[in-house]
Amino acid sequence: MSIYPVTARPVAEAGSMALVYAGKRLPLQVLRCAAGYYLGTFDDGPVSRESVEYFPTHDAASHALKTGAWTQRTHP
Numbered sequence: 001m002s003i004y005p006v007t008a009r010p011v012a013e014a015g016s017m018a019l020v021y022a023g024k025r026l027p028l029q030v031l032r033c034a035a036g037y038y039l040g041t042f043d044d045g046p047v048s049r050e051s052v053e054y055f056p057t058h059d060a061a062s063h064a065l066k067t068g069a070w071t072q073r074t075h076p
Helices: 016-022 058-067
Strands: 029-033 036-042 046-049
Touching (some): 029 058
16 A cells, blocks of 8 residues: 555545535535635635635635645545
């Protein structure tokens, strides 16, 4: 089993949860809720939370999105 750093995986451009569960191909973006900032999709309102993590700042979430240093959720 090979172990790669999180940043070695391709940076996602669209939300896989939004595609699978809502049938929508939407770009990933930084969103905010009471728990903090997260990576998700938006279309006339929030559609999916894609990241497992919540980030303390917009900059931290933006950095994770740009570098791929985040964990994709596998189910809603």
